[in-house]
Amino acid sequence: MWSYVFKRLLHMIPLLLGVSLLTFLLMSLAPGDYFTALSQNPQISQETIIHLKTQFHLDQPWYVQYFYWFKSVLHGDFGYSMAYKIPATSLIVQRLWNTFLLSFLALIIAWGIAIPLGIWAAVKKDSWIDRACSLIAFVGLSVPDVLLSLLALWFAAATGWFPVGGAQSALYDFMSPAQQFWDRAHHLILPAIVLAASDLAGIMRRMRSCLLDTLRAEYVTAARARGLGEGWVIYKHALRNAINPLLTIFGYSLAALLSGAFIVENIMAWPGLGRLTMEAFFAKDSYLVVDCVVMATGLLVIGNFIADLLLAWSDPRIRLK
Amino acid sequence: MNEIATIQNPTAEQPLSPWQLFWRRLKQRRIAMVGGVILVVLYLVALFAGFVAPYSYDRQDRDRFFHPPTCPRLSGFRLVIPRYEQLPGTFVYRAVLNDTKPIHFFVHGDKYKLFGLVPATIHLFGTGDENHPVYLLGTDQFGRDVLSRLLYGSQISLSIGVIGILLSFTFGMIIGGISGYFSGWTDTIIMRLCELIMSIPALYLIISLRATFPPGMSSSQVYAMIIIILSFIGWASMARVIRGMTLSLREQQYVLAARALGQTHLKVIVRHILPNTFSYVIVAATLSVPYYILGEVVLSFLGVGIQEPNASWGNMLTAAQNTEYLRNYPWLLAPGAAIFVTVLAFNFLGDGLRDAADTKS
Numbered sequence: 001m002w003s004y005v006f007k008r009l010l011h012m013i014p015l016l017l018g019v020s021l022l023t024f025l026l027m028s029l030a031p032g033d034y035f036t037a038l039s040q041n042p043q044i045s046q047e048t049i050i051h052l053k054t055q056f057h058l059d060q061p062w063y064v065q066y067f068y069w070f071k072s073v074l075h076g077d078f079g080y081s082m083a084y085k086i087p088a089t090s091l092i093v094q095r096l097w098n099t100f101l102l103s104f105l106a107l108i109i110a111w112g113i114a115i116p117l118g119i120w121a122a123v124k125k126d127s128w129i130d131r132a133c134s135l136i137a138f139v140g141l142s143v144p145d146v147l148l149s150l151l152a153l154w155f156a157a158a159t160g161w162f163p164v165g166g167a168q169s170a171l172y173d174f175m176s177p178a179q180q181f182w183d184r185a186h187h188l189i190l191p192a193i194v195l196a197a198s199d200l201a202g203i204m205r206r207m208r209s210c211l212l213d214t215l216r217a218e219y220v221t222a223a224r225a226r227g228l229g230e231g232w233v234i235y236k237h238a239l240r241n242a243i244n245p246l247l248t249i250f251g252y253s254l255a256a257l258l259s260g261a262f263i264v265e266n267i268m269a270w271p272g273l274g275r276l277t278m279e280a281f282f283a284k285d286s287y288l289v290v291d292c293v294v295m296a297t298g299l300l301v302i303g304n305f306i307a308d309l310l311l312a313w314s315d316p317r318i319r320l321k
Numbered sequence: 322m323n324e325i326a327t328i329q330n331p332t333a334e335q336p337l338s339p340w341q342l343f344w345r346r347l348k349q350r351r352i353a354m355v356g357g358v359i360l361v362v363l364y365l366v367a368l369f370a371g372f373v374a375p376y377s378y379d380r381q382d383r384d385r386f387f388h389p390p391t392c393p394r395l396s397g398f399r400l401v402i403p404r405y406e407q408l409p410g411t412f413v414y415r416a417v418l419n420d421t422k423p424i425h426f427f428v429h430g431d432k433y434k435l436f437g438l439v440p441a442t443i444h445l446f447g448t449g450d451e452n453h454p455v456y457l458l459g460t461d462q463f464g465r466d467v468l469s470r471l472l473y474g475s476q477i478s479l480s481i482g483v484i485g486i487l488l489s490f491t492f493g494m495i496i497g498g499i500s501g502y503f504s505g506w507t508d509t510i511i512m513r514l515c516e517l518i519m520s521i522p523a524l525y526l527i528i529s530l531r532a533t534f535p536p537g538m539s540s541s542q543v544y545a546m547i548i549i550i551l552s553f554i555g556w557a558s559m560a561r562v563i564r565g566m567t568l569s570l571r572e573q574q575y576v577l578a579a580r581a582l583g584q585t586h587l588k589v590i591v592r593h594i595l596p597n598t599f600s601y602v603i604v605a606a607t608l609s610v611p612y613y614i615l616g617e618v619v620l621s622f623l624g625v626g627i628q629e630p631n632a633s634w635g636n637m638l639t640a641a642q643n644t645e646y647l648r649n650y651p652w653l654l655a656p657g658a659a660i661f662v663t664v665l666a667f668n669f670l671g672d673g674l675r676d677a678a679d680t681k682s
Contacts (some may be wrong), residue, residue, distance in 0.1 A: 018517045030532040102454050142665035144615050146622055147657035150641050154651070157644040164644050258522035263619060267642060274524065278623060281528055289532065293525045300522055 005283035012301050016294065020073075021066065023293045027286040028062030034082040034284045037180075056082065056287075061227060069287065078291045083283035091276070092291050098167060099265070103257050105188060106195035110253075114200045115256065118207025123234060125212065133204060140201030145194070145260050149267035152194045162190045165269030191268045198260050199253055206249055210242040217241070247311045253301040258296055273299075337650060343600070353673020359666040367475040371433035374469035375447045375455055380431055382464035384411055387412040387650045390459040399423040402448065402455050412649070414545055422453045432447040459652040462640055470632035474656065477627055478614055478634040479663065481548055482626040485613035486606050489552035493559025494602065500560060501567025512564065515557040527616065531625050540631045547626055551616045555609065562567040562605070563598055570594045600678040608671035611664040618660060634660055 033051050035058065057068045072079060078088040121133040130272075156162040163169065167187050175183060186266045214220065215238050223233045262274030269275070273292050280288035337345070347353055350422040366373055382388070385407070393400045401421040403416040435441050448455050458467040500511040518526070530550045538546065570576065571594060579589050593663030614634075621635025622642075629636060634656040640646055641653040 015517065015520055018513075019521055021518060023521075026529045026533050031535040094545075114535055138668060142611070142661055142668050144618065144657070144660050144664065146615075146618055146635075146638060147654070147661060150638065150647065150654060150657060153642070153644055154647045154654075157648050228675065255519075255522055257523045262522070262524040266623060281532060281625075289529060293521060293529055293607060296522045296525045297520055301520060 001312065005309065008305055008308060012305065015301060016298060019297045020070070020294045023290045024066045025061060027290055028065070030286065032284060033058055033286060043178065052243070056080070069290070074221040078286045081280075081285055081288050083255075083280065083285040083288070088288055088291050091288070093291075094296055095271060095273045095276045096295050096299070098270065099258075099261055099274065099296075101188065102191055102195060102246070102265070102270060102272055103254075103261050103299075105192040106199065106257060106261070107254075109192060110199040110203060113196070114203035115207055118204040119211060119234075119239065121204070122208045122211035122215070133208070137201040137205045137242035138321065140197060141205075143198070145198050145263040146267065148194050148197060149191075149264050152190050153268060156190060163187050167271050187270075191264050191270050194268070195257065195260050195264050196209075199257055202256075203246070203253060204250070206246060207242070210245050211238060214238040244311070244315050247307060247314065251304040251307040254307070255300055257300070258300055340532065343677055349675055350673040350676060352669050353677070356666040356669025356671075356673065358584025359662065360670060363475065363663060363666070366472065367479045369435070370472040370476050371435055372441070372443065373445050374433075374466070374472040375430065375444050375457075376466040376469040377431035377433060378470050378473035378632045379466070380469075382460060382466075383461055385454065385456075386462060386464045387646075388454075388456050388460040388464070389414050389650075390652050391454075391456050392416075393424060393455075393457075394421070396421065396423075402453075404453050405593060422448045422450060424455060425449055431507070453541060458655045459650065461637070461653060462646065467637070467652060470637055471634070471655055471659055474632040474634045474637055475659065477544065477631070478617055478660070481544070481617045482610040482614040485548050485551045485555065485616075486610055488548060489555030490559050490602060490606055490609075492552065493556035494563050494595055494598065495591070496631075497560035498567050498595050501564035502571050502590050502594065504568070508564070511560065515561050518554060518557040523554060523616075524619065527546075527551075527620065527667065528625075530554075531620065540628065543627055545581070547617050547620055549679060551613050551618075553615070559602075559605070562601070563595070566598050566601070567594055570597055602674045604671060604678050607674055611667050614660065614663060 035053055038044055039046070039049050050059075057065050059069075069079060076089070079090055080086075081088045081091055084091055105214050121130045124130055153164060156164045156197040163186060167184065169175075169187075171181055172180060174290055211234075215234070217238075220233060220238050223237045224230075228237075261272060262277070264270065265274040266278055273296055277289060277292040277296075280286075280292060370506050385405075388405060391402045391405065393402050395401075401423050403418055404420040404422070406417050407414050424446050425448065426446050427443055428446040428449045429442050430449070432440065432442050446455070454466075455465050456468070458471065461467055461470070464670065466569040496511060498507045527550055530553060531546075534546050567590075576589060576593055579593050584592075617626060617633065618635035618638070621633045623637050624636075626638050627633035637656040638654070641657070646653055675682075
């Protein structure tokens, strides 16, 4: 098991290196930089800009910039955000945490609803419940995240039950810790539901088809022949085997979740990594864009790693490979 | 010869080709056919958008910002629409019920170019009166007809999906075929590259790619840019699957035979291996078109895709991001409904195609 974990971890390093190199190359191809706009400002002298450019190594070719960037990342320093005028590390960590919180809660909501619904639909195959579930799944798969977020925004504005965007109220700093927690949760819940809703349909359909496949297996017939109760057959025998293929789509669903979070964050003004990426993109804060892309990829790679570990843990055949 | 064959086997029907079998199975799935019909209608309407749309996409009615959708009524044998009166100082409109005008068909209106070539002024319907307009889906914050913009936008949004798929799947098939056929270090390099592209969450990669293009491009350049960006990301997953299929296909005897007959590697890949993956490719393509459409929508929505005054479903939705607009003028969400119907139709059709292509069941 440990050698498997080690091997998977080792595999991540070239991947993240490649991703950072590719993003760096792309950002270096981008026309203009943060200082192009500044140089139009007559109050800032040309010397200052040249000085600042040298400070950020922007006068060097991209591979030299990459080398400097990589060296400081190894020291845990993600550079300095030119647009925000603060160290990028603190900015990134805060936004990364917000995105993680949003995605994690959405993950729990989506899987918590999709798995029971999928089981229910499979057990009551061809009943009206099954049909209703498959209709919901089709609709859910087809509603674009953009539309869902806008509808949620409209819902929040029309009912006033939820705050319209943001992660905390204006008076957050004057609240007691309990109020602060409640305030954060209140802001988090609607974006998380939107994000979960877009993910839910696929998982539910997958759970249904996996369980239906297992219910056709011979050991299920054998269990029934031994006179076991239907509940015992489904939950103890069939379900445990049906869960395995589901763990493999856990990794795929993470990728969709992160892209979905990008949209939800930007529309519902949730200060996460996706929103930061767009802000950095518009400000031409190229190092910050690279940081964001690498961080998002890191989140995805770690998520996939956890999915693989879960799979190896639940299915001993995987570990031997 | 023909007579002998008939005598020997009098009841034999013409054996069905795989495509005919496929079509027969597809026809049995009503929901797939519904999806297909919806798509045919959508694409036809997009093709004739200038004709179907009552107005041009950038025609501004400065007297009627946020005009609500006009609801046609039946009066006698004609469809009539009431005139709407603006309450002074607001964007609230009231229908004047006894002041109606009939909807005429094939009326003269704004100039447009059919298929981008033929100049024309005939529109499918309209009132023919500037002061008594027909806005079936209302107007936006600049007084432009939402329905007309929706139709013009469909030209961009719908075509990007198909062109993007054609481009990226062609590349994906060829690269995947090469990778699986030659294996060795070619395979390793290509597959590592695919992994790299697929490991970055799609929208983050899209935005980094977007950064490499200069600002201030013309609308057709932006259109091409979006297709290039989406195809750059899309080919990787296709190439991986095709590579896997090629790995097993190249061991087949007919591939060996083709090689023995002296065909070039490229010909073997394109003529003998790739056609065997077509049934998978068609299903995957149908189910992937929505991702390309949504890619355009997100880019334009975020303001880095199709630019005003050109219409696309994405940049039309940008207005709906304003909660004040959203609450009072919900018809601005119409492009969202259009996206939903399109994606649903593609999913219906794709699901049916997958079942029809699955000969095992």
